Amino acid sequence: MEMKTSPGASSDLALEPFYMPVDSDFRFKDNTGEIPVDTNFAAQSFWKDVCIRYFGRASAVFGLVMILLISVMAAVGPGMNAYSYSQQSLDQKNFAPRVKGLEMFGIFDGNESINTAAGSKMVNQYQEKGLEDVYYWFGSDNFGRDIWTRTWTGARVSLIIAVAAAVINMVIGMGYGLLSGYFGGWVDMVLQRILEIASGIPRLVTVTLLLLVLQPGMLTIIFALMLTEWIGMSRIVRAEMLKLKEQEFVLASKTLGAGSLFIIFREILPNIIGTVITQVMFSIPTAIFTEAFLSFLGLGVPVPQCSLGSLISEGFNSFTTHPYQIIPPIGVMALLMLSFNLAADGLREALDPKLKER
Amino acid sequence: MKKYTIKRILISFFTLLTILLALFVLMQMMPGSPFNDEKLNNDQRMVLYAKYGLDQPIAVQFFRYVKNMLKGDFGVSYNISKNTPISQLIQTRLPVSIRIGGLAVSIGMVFGLLLGLLGALKHNTIWDSLATAISVMGVSVPSYVFALALSYTLGFRLGWFPMVYKEKLAILSSVMPGIALSMFTMAGIARFTRSEMLEVMGSDYMLLAESKGITGWALFLRHGLRNALLPIITVLAPLIVDLMTGSLVVEKIFAIPGVGSLLVNAIQSNDYNVVIALSFIYSSMYIIIMLVVDILYGVIDPRIRLTKEGD
Numbered sequence: 001m002e003m004k005t006s007p008g009a010s011s012d013l014a015l016e017p018f019y020m021p022v023d024s025d026f027r028f029k030d031n032t033g034e035i036p037v038d039t040n041f042a043a044q045s046f047w048k049d050v051c052i053r054y055f056g057r058a059s060a061v062f063g064l065v066m067i068l069l070i071s072v073m074a075a076v077g078p079g080m081n082a083y084s085y086s087q088q089s090l091d092q093k094n095f096a097p098r099v100k101g102l103e104m105f106g107i108f109d110g111n112e113s114i115n116t117a118a119g120s121k122m123v124n125q126y127q128e129k130g131l132e133d134v135y136y137w138f139g140s141d142n143f144g145r146d147i148w149t150r151t152w153t154g155a156r157v158s159l160i161i162a163v164a165a166a167v168i169n170m171v172i173g174m175g176y177g178l179l180s181g182y183f184g185g186w187v188d189m190v191l192q193r194i195l196e197i198a199s200g201i202p203r204l205v206t207v208t209l210l211l212l213v214l215q216p217g218m219l220t221i222i223f224a225l226m227l228t229e230w231i232g233m234s235r236i237v238r239a240e241m242l243k244l245k246e247q248e249f250v251l252a253s254k255t256l257g258a259g260s261l262f263i264i265f266r267e268i269l270p271n272i273i274g275t276v277i278t279q280v281m282f283s284i285p286t287a288i289f290t291e292a293f294l295s296f297l298g299l300g301v302p303v304p305q306c307s308l309g310s311l312i313s314e315g316f317n318s319f320t321t322h323p324y325q326i327i328p329p330i331g332v333m334a335l336l337m338l339s340f341n342l343a344a345d346g347l348r349e350a351l352d353p354k355l356k357e358r
Numbered sequence: 359m360k361k362y363t364i365k366r367i368l369i370s371f372f373t374l375l376t377i378l379l380a381l382f383v384l385m386q387m388m389p390g391s392p393f394n395d396e397k398l399n400n401d402q403r404m405v406l407y408a409k410y411g412l413d414q415p416i417a418v419q420f421f422r423y424v425k426n427m428l429k430g431d432f433g434v435s436y437n438i439s440k441n442t443p444i445s446q447l448i449q450t451r452l453p454v455s456i457r458i459g460g461l462a463v464s465i466g467m468v469f470g471l472l473l474g475l476l477g478a479l480k481h482n483t484i485w486d487s488l489a490t491a492i493s494v495m496g497v498s499v500p501s502y503v504f505a506l507a508l509s510y511t512l513g514f515r516l517g518w519f520p521m522v523y524k525e526k527l528a529i530l531s532s533v534m535p536g537i538a539l540s541m542f543t544m545a546g547i548a549r550f551t552r553s554e555m556l557e558v559m560g561s562d563y564m565l566l567a568e569s570k571g572i573t574g575w576a577l578f579l580r581h582g583l584r585n586a587l588l589p590i591i592t593v594l595a596p597l598i599v600d601l602m603t604g605s606l607v608v609e610k611i612f613a614i615p616g617v618g619s620l621l622v623n624a625i626q627s628n629d630y631n632v633v634i635a636l637s638f639i640y641s642s643m644y645i646i647i648m649l650v651v652d653i654l655y656g657v658i659d660p661r662i663r664l665t666k667e668g669d
Contacts, residue, residue, distance in 0.1 A: 193369070200373030201380075202644040204603045205637040208625055209384060212633060289500050296502065296607050298626050312502075316611070319506060320514050330503055337498040345494075 050274070053350040060346020066339035070332060074159055077152025081137065085153040085306060088143045098135050112324070138328045142318060150306050151328040157307040158333070161218060162287035165225035166280045172226065173233025174276055178264055180234070181241025188238075195231060203228040207290065211299040218301055221294060225287050233279050240272040274351040281344035285337040292333060308333040363653055370649045377641045378424050381634045385423075386416075432635035438623055444635045448617060455605060455616035457528075461536035462601055466543025467594075473544065474551025475583075481556060489548060496545025501604040505538035505611045522613040535612045539604055543597045550593045554586040561585075588655075595651035599644055 044052075054060055078085060111124050138147035180191040207224045214220045244250065245268065253267050288308070294300045295309025296316075303310075308329045315326030398406070426432075432444040439447065470493075477489035512534060513521035523531045558564065559582055567581045602618075609618035617636060624632035 193372075196369050197373045197376050200370065200641075200645050200648065201377055202599060202602070202640055204606070205377070205641050208621070208633065209380070209637060212625070212628075212630070213384065213387065285498060292500060293502075293603070293607060296610070297622055316506065319510065323510065326506065330506070334499045334503060337500070338494065341494060341498040 050350045054346055057346045057349065059342045060350070063339040063342030063344075063346060066335055067343060070155060070336055070339070071159060074152050074156040078149045078156070081135075081146065081148065083136075083146035083149045085145065085150050085304070088145055098137070098139075112322070139322070139324045141314065141325055142322075147311075147325060147328055150311060151308075151332055154306045154308045154311045154329060155332050155336070157218065157301060157305065158288055158291055158309070158336075161221055161225070161291050161307070162284045165222050165229060165287040166283045168222065168226045169229040169233055169283055170276060170280050173230035174237050176230065177234035177237025178241055178269070181238035182245060182260065182264055182268070195234065199231045203290070207294065208297075208299070211294065216299050216302055218305075221291055221300065224294075225290055229283055229286065233276070233283070236275060236279055237272060240275055241268060244268050244271055274347075278344055278348045278351060281340055281347060285340045288333065288337055288340075308336075359656060362656055366649055366652050370645045373645055374642065375424075377638065378427060379420070381427075381638060382420050382423050385630070385634065427635075427638055432638070433631045435624075435629055435632050438620070438627060438629050438632060444632055447620065447632070448635070448639070451615055451617050451620055454523075454528075454614060455609070455618060458532050458535050458539065458609075458614065458616065459598075459601055459605060461532055462539035462605075463543060463598060464540075465536055466540035466597070466601075467547060469540070470544040470547025471551055471590075473548035475555060477548065477552040478555035478559065479578075486552075489552065493545040493548040493552075496541045497549070499541070501538050501542055502607040502611060504541050505535065505608045508534045508538055509611060523615065525615075531612070531614075535605075535608050535614060538608050539601055542600055542604060546593055546597045546600075547590060550590055551586065554589055555582065558582050558586045591651060592655055595647050598647055602640060602643070 136146055136148065138151060141147055141150070176191065176195070180188045180195075206228050210224045210227065211220060214223070245263075250263055250267055253263055258267070291300065291307060292309030292312060295307055296313040298313075300310045300313075301307050306314075311329035312326060312333070315322075315329060319326045430445050432448075434441050435444055435447060473489045473492060477486045477493075480486050509521055512518050519534045520527055520531050523535075564577070564581055567577055572581070605616065606618040606622055608614075609616045610622050613619070617639070620632065621636045621640075623629075624636065
């Protein structure tokens with residue numbers, strides 16, 4: 001920019017000779033010590049703030065740690081002993097849990113009490129059959145399969161189904177909600193009527209009918225979950241979108257010439273991604289539960305594959321005689337659902353501390 | 359209000375129609391025709407088709423199908439009990455399911471309210487944490503896990519209640535399934551009551567009431583609870599629906615001769631007619647519950663009506 005005090009300009013005015021300042025006359029004023037910086041409540045990024053609030057909640061941290069622990073076990077657990085999830089040894093069925101080392105202390109020693117008409121008696125299958133060097137950490141089921149391996153394989157299958165379903169739901173529900181909320185008008189009208197009809201169909205009915213037509217299996221379950229779970233997500237995203245799209249920063253972006261796609265994905269989406277992640281976390285336990293429910297009805301993954309649900313339904317057949325067979329899958333599933341709920345609760349609280357507790 | 363009600367009824371109607379269409383399409387997709395006998399020649403088959411109206415255009419068939427379904431004529435069962443009309447099968451089973459469901463809703467409501475109020479009144483104390491812990495457990499542990507735990511402890515070990523449903527001990531047999539089913543409802547209501555009650559207790563009108571000299575139970579019951587109770591109706595509908603789903607597995611565990619176990623059996627033995635009939639009944643119940651609750655809520659709380667009409 002041309003300055004009025006530039007040498008050319010001053011000579012035109014023909015005034016008395018001023019001293020013309022040069023660059024070296026100036027230096028930066030070192031004012032770092034003078035600007036008041038709040039060190040007690042230092043400014044920090046939004047996500048760092050969220051992290052601090054999240055890790056301040058014991059229940060949320062517990063949830064996260066348990067999720068990580070179970071995920072790691074689902075990944076490496078089946079490889080920790082020599083058994084495979086489908087390997088049957090019919091001469092070694094219904095063995096009680098036995099762990100090397102712990103058996104000295106009177107727990108996990110392979111003893112189980114069998115209730116008969118004459119009363120209960122202690123039985124140790126390992127000693128009776130002379131298999132002193134065989135160890136089933138969680139026992140074996142009525143086909144002689146290792147329950148430890150099957151539990152973690154099942155956890156793996158259940159987790160894959162749940163996470164895949166939740167992510168697909170996120171994409172579909174988010175897309176639907178964003179479109180419906182952003183464009184409004186007749187688009188919103190049509191999409192919302194479709195959604196209202198879809199939400200009027202009970203999940204149970206959709207899922208059972210679908211599984212009657214399709215082959216039972218992992219993909220079918222994911223597909224069934226996909227058809228039913230996106231509704232809640234899209235409602236939440238639409239509500240957020242309606243709230244945000246009237247705000248000034250969107251108007252500013254529009255004034256600067258941003259297109260719809262840019263506004264939706266670069267301006268609005270970052271503001272609702274927290275809500276979306278929370279919703280995904282909440283939908284994972286639902287997916288785990290639905291999978292377990294379908295397996296219990298015999299519509300789950302086909303044998304010899306297993307999921308937590310199918311293990312529970314197998315264990316149910318003999319849960320009065322061999323309760324140890326049903327405890328591991330039930331324990332892992334309950335813990336997993338609890339952890340996801342706690343973690344999701346914590347995340348919601350951390351993202352928006354002003355939010356009403358639910 | 360009138361506009362809102364009409365809109366809700368219209369949507370429910372279209373939902374039901376969509377479900378019927380889906381069920382009809384599903385029936386058409388099932389392999390084979392009803393008259394697969396090899397001894398039949400083409401002419402005879404045509405006569406049979408004409409007799410049952412299968413030669414008519416698909417639209418006509420659909421309308422007849424809708425009429426039959428709405429009349430409660432669901433056809434006959436193929437596998438579970440041969441040639442028994444499905445409406446007859448359902449008639450004997452529905453009361454059992456409704457009794458257990460009703461018991462579960464009552465238990466869940468009463469204990470959920472108590473637990474929620476406990477959490478709100480003793481906010482941030484050990485009681486609050488305890489109530490929250492119980493409700494988190496209730497939400498995150500599926501009802502059939504409770505059913506199995508109850509069945510093992512109270513049924514098998516202690517022998518207080520029968521492990522399988524007995525016709526003669528109908529009331530005693532309903533206790534364990536009722537409790538198991540109620541856990542989710544209870545937890546849901548407890549969480550909602552607590553948050554709602556906390557909000558009401560912190561509101562300005564409570565402060566006003568208190569400053570006018572109303573104290574203790576009068577304040578709590580007349581001004582607090584009454585206002586907190588209204589929104590609870592909204593959560594009740596989805597909870598009842600979840601209960602219907604949960605009842606399937608719980609009925610199987612306790613061998614209850616109800617609608618849920620009929621559906622499970624039908625699915626497992628590929629009795630399509632029964633599955634479709636029960637799907638229709640479940641859907642209708644779901645739609646009716648949702649409709650009633652939505653309209654009821656609009657009557658009770660005008661603010662909801664206005665915001666819902668606005669969108």
